[in-house]
Amino acid sequence: MKLKNRKTSEGEFFKLREEVLSQWETGKEVDLKEAVDYLKKVPDHMNFAKKLKKAKDEGVTLAQPRAGVGLLDKHIELMNYLSKEGGADLLPSTIDSYTRQNRYKECEIGIEDSIREGRSLLNGFPAVNHGVRGCRQVFENVDKPLQARHGTPDSRLLSEIIHASGWTSNEGGGISYNIPYAKNVSVEKTLYDWQYCDRLAGFYEEQGIEINREPFGPLTGTLVPPSTSNSVGIIEALLAAEQGVKSITLGYGQGGNLIQDVAAVKVLEEQAEEYLKKYGYKDCFVTTVFHQWMGGFPEDEAKAFGVISIGSMTAALAGATKVIVKTPHEAHGIPSKEANASGIRTTKMTLSMYEGQKMPISKELEEEMSVIRKETECIISKVIDVGKGDIAQGTVKAIENGIIDIPFGPSIFNLGKMMPARDNQGAIRYLVPGNLPFTKDILDYNRKKLEERGKYEKRDVNFKMTIDDIYAVSRGKLIGRK
Amino acid sequence: MKLKNRKTSEGEFFKLREEVLSQWETGKEVDLKEAVDYLKKVPDHMNFAKKLKKAKDEGVTLAQPRAGVGLLDKHIELMNYLSKEGGADLLPSTIDSYTRQNRYKECEIGIEDSIREGRSLLNGFPAVNHGVRGCRQVFENVDKPLQARHGTPDSRLLSEIIHASGWTSNEGGGISYNIPYAKNVSVEKTLYDWQYCDRLAGFYEEQGIEINREPFGPLTGTLVPPSTSNSVGIIEALLAAEQGVKSITLGYGQGGNLIQDVAAVKVLEEQAEEYLKKYGYKDCFVTTVFHQWMGGFPEDEAKAFGVISIGSMTAALAGATKVIVKTPHEAHGIPSKEANASGIRTTKMTLSMYEGQKMPISKELEEEMSVIRKETECIISKVIDVGKGDIAQGTVKAIENGIIDIPFGPSIFNLGKMMPARDNQGAIRYLVPGNLPFTKDILDYNRKKLEERGKYEKRDVNFKMTIDDIYAVSRGKLIGRK
Amino acid sequence: MQDKKTIVLGVIGSDCHAVGNKILDHALTEAGFNVVNIGVMSPQEDFINAAIETDADVIMVSSLYGHGEIDCRGMKNKCVEAGLEDVLLYVGGNIVVGKQEWKDVKYRFSAMGFDRIYPPGTTVERALEDLRADLYKEHKAAV
Amino acid sequence: MQDKKTIVLGVIGSDCHAVGNKILDHALTEAGFNVVNIGVMSPQEDFINAAIETDADVIMVSSLYGHGEIDCRGMKNKCVEAGLEDVLLYVGGNIVVGKQEWKDVKYRFSAMGFDRIYPPGTTVERALEDLRADLYKEHKAAV
């Protein structure tokens, strides 16, 4: 394995496939030729990439829940419930945590236990264990496009199985499904494995089948400064594009300051398109996804509805192509299907009240956009720099050195020196920049913003702010004021 | 009765009082001198006017529910529940519809029936029947300032009773509690009766007791163009100020277009202060209240939560001093106390996520502010004009002639020629201007905006749009698209 | 549709909710009925007098504000006394205080003598369907 | 506080939720405990080995992701086998799949041998109070 940002040749790819498909018995159900034929018959309204393109063209924001249970029939029931009772525009299938760790044997146990106890003991849908047969059964029994949503460092087999089953979108990426989700998996390995997933999507594209890919924007969901997650998203977009991916959805997790959130989504789309063009990927179609608040939720359901709505509204005003929906059960556990559907309905109501309404450009919005733009440029150009022009190699080094540093990332490969905190308007700033490659201007700006808050609250600007900010939303406030 | 906009002399006022207090037996419980002593002992945190002033100074938005039931003990229980379980910042007491019509005998029956059947058959708290004794019992058993919220054309006795009981705010006004709430009551009579209520508040102010007055901003709650409701609010503010009222809260009911809503609140405050100053009322303190969506609600509770949140958010971004809270039961009936509290919690969560965040000034916001400002100027200057300088007399004529014309107002004194509809962004415009005294520029602007929508929807610009718009929100959309 | 039927429309009691009333008027008229709209804040007597004067086929009572139960008591009796026993009596809106079990509410109004009882959010289409069924027996539906 | 007590802290199973773990580490250390944090994605064995090596007084297991019930099975037995029968076993986070009746959940984990079982949203203060009660018998509280 020698990681390089260059398109995997068909030869290499097919060699790798053999190994991948043998990782679990259901691998042999995947027949690429037959899969191409199957996918060619998927109607437009069931194709994820096409539905996103249509939404972007029409300027509407689609709503997508997260959901998945262990057993096949229950999962199909759940998907239909969310589509019909919730009004979901796009369907997910959240994959369980054992599958994410490629521990398919434990999935088997989880499935058996779930059958025996009559309740799902798995926290998601074990797609690999259910195989192409099971996944197609899901696809053939729903009325909206399907996407796998997971958090899997090595999702090669999973990707093979879901795409062959008519699921036309796959979430994840070499950074975003490693640092927040794994502890011991090297970045090099994950990037390499995600090149495979991207190459698979690219292969389908070559056959005229549109497959959507979506880097996971929110990362740890906890006080991630926009330029950190935007940089990761853009890098993963460039890596995907190199492997032939055309439909790319870039994500951002709500921070809570309306102007910063709108700015982040706008700059994300703008810079992604610029970078893709700059590096010669001319026919990519970029859409955006806004994640409703990804940090700790309030336990009270009424308050949770407030948090859900505020996210939907921001998504609409930012002009995001879709929004990922939380539920009133978020603080407690995997939601019941009823709670999940109610989250979608709240979201859809909010979205449709603001359909066509966008946040107008103002001095404040421009300033915020410009800050995020500059910070992101610093990060990405440094990544390319340390990679000596190769962005894949650069990413490995950048993470090692803390050029990319994801707050609270559990991975031992994450430097973890950077610390974020909210400023006096609730925007997320770099409190301890660690090794982030910022200019003095940027560092001063971040500091100034945080000092404003310190002064207002008459407190020192330090890590205590970060801790207070982490708890704040679950306790009913955006900013963890002293 | 000769209506004139001039302060009622103390002599006149005390003469009128005798008659007012004899309208129902509880009137004799009011002893003004004793009441002044009672009110002087009300601590600051229980004074409505003071709490509003503090909120405005601190830049926060307070949340106030609507609520009232027929029986005293149940009402006290309800108030405390909303304060403790809901987290209401200010307490209401919504008055029942018989009291609003001064039909105290029917209230008596309603109270008796409610006791017998063990459930409230009245749609609010019959404050006059409960008298000073009952109303003080409420006041002494709650921990937040109290306001009477009603819809009473002649609320003189009600005002006497509530203020003497320590309730330091009263909602209503000569236009806003007539046209939307009454059928046969002349405008002249209502304005006259509300001068009394204002004079009473003014009397207390003279004794050093701050009493807050709040014209009812949303009127019929149904597609009211901002300049219509703002004009009414400003006129009622001027009338109140003449009678010595110092603490004035002006209201606006959410329209649904974010920019228009923010613009409306900002211009309302700005113009009210200008007019008050212009007419020599120099020491008035103006605050604003934003009403969450006042039209037909969706039946689904999850959707209702979305509507509630979007209103809260708009209130926060507009910088309103308080927000009036709806509940997930809105489409069904008077809410249970649990539903009411959950509406408050959703609201408070949303407000505190946006605490300190305001909508920045943009070209779009400025344009909208300027339109509302100009329209309002046209209306108010014409009112003064037809009143030959007397704004009270002008108001009577203005309503007769449709210079002020409230959409769907049930009063036979309302002209009802004007028809509103939404434009392509959902902002409320004048579709049929009736007799509104607008310049050609303004009329053209309104027309142009509506034509944009007509073109987009490929439909004629006519009353069918209005009807579709009336139903839209309860069906999950802001605009009643074809 | 056969002959033009007459409907007396109004909002009962001290109730000022005017929007639904104006829309019902508009829609029923458009659907070909002869609508006699006595408007908001109408006592039982006004409904009955209007029905006598116009030889109405249906009285449609709206109540939104929560006092519907008190306001509608005895109305059927008054109709019968006035010789209007055959005039259909409909009621709709938000006819009781609060969100209650619909079947209980329906039972109580049914016992009061109403022929059709409608829950919050009833569409005009639904009302039209029932009117046609009841008045023209085109497709008789169970209440 | 008397002598310094040792706590082994970690997130069990394939669970990657790191935020609560980092905050618990910070807060327990600040409160004067000797915290041995084995981090996220830790198998039962890692908890037990750490407890043996550091002569721990408490093992605090976090599980957020929903597989807590599967991951915690048999842990008490392994502790006993390793001679750790006296080490307190706490568990907290979002320890089951979904929003379930808390008393049922508590019962199941209690039967598995856990000494203290915490629902979602447990504050650090609550944990500290219990730790002090259990370790220093300052104010013994019922579980």
Ligand code: B12
């Ligand atoms: C942020 C988050 C994430 C981030 C985590 C980033 C990271 N690496 O840390 C990301 C996005 C990556 C993520 C992923 C997943 N998540 Co997650 N996540 C959350 C969320 C929103 C907040 C967690 C958090 O950080 N809270 C803040 C900290 C400070 O609080 P805490 O973790 O609860 O810990 C405190 C207390 O609980 C207590 N405590 C914790 N442990 C213990 C132990 C003891 C002994 C004591 C006394 C106290 C105690 O003290 C801590 C400090 O105050 C929660 C929901 C919520 N709570 O709102 C879901 C949640 C935990 N996640 C959930 C799930 C299912 C997942 C996924 C499996 C699937 C998915 N949705 O993608 C994956 C997990 C993959 C894996 N292998 O683990 C579920 C768990 C469901 C369940 N139990 O039924 C939750 C509850 C959301 C939900 N309702 O569905 N998640």
Ligand code: B12
């Ligand atoms: C707008 C509104 C107001 C406006 C009314 C302006 C006006 N003059 O018209 C204002 C703000 C003034 C107001 C005042 C009050 N309101 Co109000 N109001 C509403 C609201 C939000 C919408 C009503 C509306 O216009 N809907 C749109 C129209 C098109 O629909 P509709 O009226 O329901 O009518 C349709 C159908 O119901 C049906 N229909 C109606 N009648 C009939 C009859 C028959 C036979 C049939 C077949 C069909 C039918 O067809 C109509 C057309 O489609 C409702 C709640 C809601 N629905 O969301 C509360 C609501 C009706 N109001 C309520 C109350 C309590 C009041 C007040 C007493 C107190 C207060 N909150 O201030 C006062 C009333 C004073 C009085 N004397 O009447 C309550 C009633 C409670 C209950 N029944 O338990 C409601 C339900 C809100 C709530 N949940 O508390 N209100």
